[in-house]
Amino acid sequence: MPRTPHFVKQIAAVCMLAGLAMAAQAAEIAVLSAGAIEPGLRAAVAAYDAQTGHHTRLTFNTAPALKKRMDGNPAFDVVIAPRAVIGEFAAASKLAETRANVGRVGMGVAVRDGAPVPDIRSAEALKQAVLDADSLVFNRASTGLYLEGLLKKWEVSAQVEGKTSRYPDGAAVMEHLLHGQGREIGFGAITEILLYRGKGLTLVGPVPEAVQNYTAYTAAPLASGTQQALAQELLAFLAGPVGKAAFVAAGITD
Structure with missing residues (x-):
């Protein structure tokens, strides 16, 4: 039996009302x-x-x-x-x-793809990697504040201050690393580093558990x-x- 224009209009009206009901609930x-x-x-x-x-x-x-x-x-x-x-x-x-x-979220270490990979297997190795690096990059947020305190605890703040770059957030740290050079290492939330894996950055790994900081x-x-x-x-x-x-x-x- 062919459907009349009136029947089609009824169906359209029902669909419109259903759509309006869903929109009202959203x-x-x-x-x-x-x-x-x-x-x-x-x-x-x-x-x-x-x-x-x-x-x-x-x-x-x-x-x-x-x-x-x-x-x-x-x-x-x-x-x-x-x-x-x-x-x-x-x-x-x-x-x-x-x-x-x-x-x-834990703190991790990142380097540019192809850059020398630092030894971070222990707290002492990480401290030496920080001293040996050409430059360090980290943020001014939770991760960076913790790292700042760790550098003071290690009594190396004065030694690395001149080769340190800090940014407001993790994304800016990763962008800096992408365009860096030499033995540059960066610190950031592991989640933020993973976003750049396959895009030019390597996650070296989480910092050693002895000095790890979970937020x-x-x-x-x-x-x-x-x-x-x-x-x-x-x-x-x-x-x-x-x-x-x-x-x-x-x-x-x-």
Whole structure:
């Protein structure tokens, strides 16, 4: 039986209403996050958005920059930061009580493809590699702050200061290394180094366990957020099996 134009119009109207209903249920969730977990977080929220129909808007900053953003009137639903930073925000009553453990990221050593590979098998070997390098590159974020303290502990800060370059974030460190020369070594979050593997950089490996520094990242909804239910839903997804798998694949461990 041929379908009448009226029947076709009815079908079109139903489809339009269904589309409008789906659009009405979809929402945008704003997330402010530290940059070291970017690869895993992007993969995790892509899976979340595909499952829910929502859109997660991500903004990345270094830990020091996160503090500045939170000092203002942050228009975000969820913040993800190093555990100590989350503690500061919570103490200032800026966060809701719910927490989700995202994982932790270790510090690694990177060199340009084809450059001499330093021996980092022990803390003493790493210290010697730092002294022997033509130049050092690291950031001013969590990883760099820890390394700065390690160099002082080794009492070599004065010796390497003249050959050290520092940048605001890990991406700038990696870009510097790509265009460097000689025996130059860089330090950064392993997740950030892995993004450049196959693109011109080599991950020499994690720093020795004796001097390793893991930064643990935690997610929490903002206390002033207007989408508390959605924020809680996103946190549950990030801590669930699909979210965890995305983080582990990016080098973020429990």
